[in-house]
Amino acid sequence: MPRGTVAVLATDATVDRGAIATALALTEADEAHLDIHCLGIESTPPDAFMAGPTLMLTMPDSEAARERARELETEIRPLIPAHRGNVQLHRHHIREGLIGHDVGRIARLADRIVAAAPYGHDARPLQVATLEAALFTGGLPVIVVPDGGAEIAARPARLMVAWDDSREAMVAVRAALPMLRRAGCVDVVIVDPEVQTGDRSDPGGDLALFLARNGARVEVSVLARSRFRVSEILRRHAFDTGAEAVVMGAYGHSRLREQLFGGTTREMLTDARVALILAR
Incomplete structure (x- = not known):
């Protein structure tokens, strides 16, 4: 019988690869369900311009965010072994400025989150935002793993x-x-x-x-x-x-x-x- 739900809040298939691998190993050992949430997050393009006396601002591109979620699902699906029937992928459109609220509501339905390290050699603002949303708004534990993932045995030695x-x-x-x-x-x-x-x-x-x-x-x-x-x-x-x-x-x-x-x-x-x- 499945034991709870583990979730990954994915924003980048490359950065989150280690977290997905760790989550797959954990859910196989614990017989838990794994939800991978593919997040398409709105951002306002930095192309404000002057049109006469008026400042023109480009609105957040909701369709681009939805397309990003679809791309993420396509990139991540090959990482899931065909025999794993306890894994589901979900697409989400996250509204600009509401990452904490929207991601927190998604995260709270899991028992624990597995996440990539939010600070690396390159800037990872989306990883930071989703980690903090899970901790502060979702209110649940997060297992943060290095970029290559981590091996955590079902019965850890230490x-x-x-x-x-x-x-x-x-x-x-x-x-x-x-x-x-x-x-x-x-x-x-x-x-x-x-x-x-x-x-x-x-x-x-x-x-x-x-x-x-x-x-x-x-x-x-x-x-x-x-x-x-x-x-x-x-x-x-x-x-x-x-x-x-x-x-x-x-x-x-x-x-x-x-x-x-x-x-x-x-x-x-x-x-x-x-x-x-x-x-x-």
Whole structure:
């Protein structure tokens, strides 16, 4: 019996190829349904011009957006194995300026999203917009994978939880519980914890107990802040320990603050070397 729905919000067949491959592998292992949403997003052509005293503006091209959705479906369909009857492709026309609203409504009908890394060598504004729509408006977890995709076993050998005692981190842990229960080891990682009066003497102990009571096999790693950026410490630890994915809360600060000044979420997404399981 199929177990839930995984979705991919596709805007570019090349960029999203790794996400589609990962989603196909996950839904085959979990016997889940896979919905691939081909998004044709309106954009206003930058061809405003003066006609006498009047400024003429070209209106958003709705038909071009619909055609883009059809092209995406044509480009993506060959990536789906013929025997996979649990995969469906859907076309959507997304109105200009309403990506958050429209994509969020599509995303919320899935159990989790698989997405390409939104920051790469080239600008990926549509990937950023769809990821944020899934997290903020859709309100569901997103598995972000590197460009080549990621291998996440049905029973992962090792998963890592980036724990900072925040609400967002706890939401991510709860969202990932089914996968955490199946993992051979769940490594709760805390960087330079602040111990305040009344706190437990064992940082991460409360979360470790919560996970153990939910059937996970847990260890706790308390790391010193040996590097300037927390993201660098987390990436290095994930690589050194062979973690298949990192579970973490997304955008503990505002999106605007992270965009202007940086933040752990944005930095992890900028150089995504392993899968990131995000929620907020």
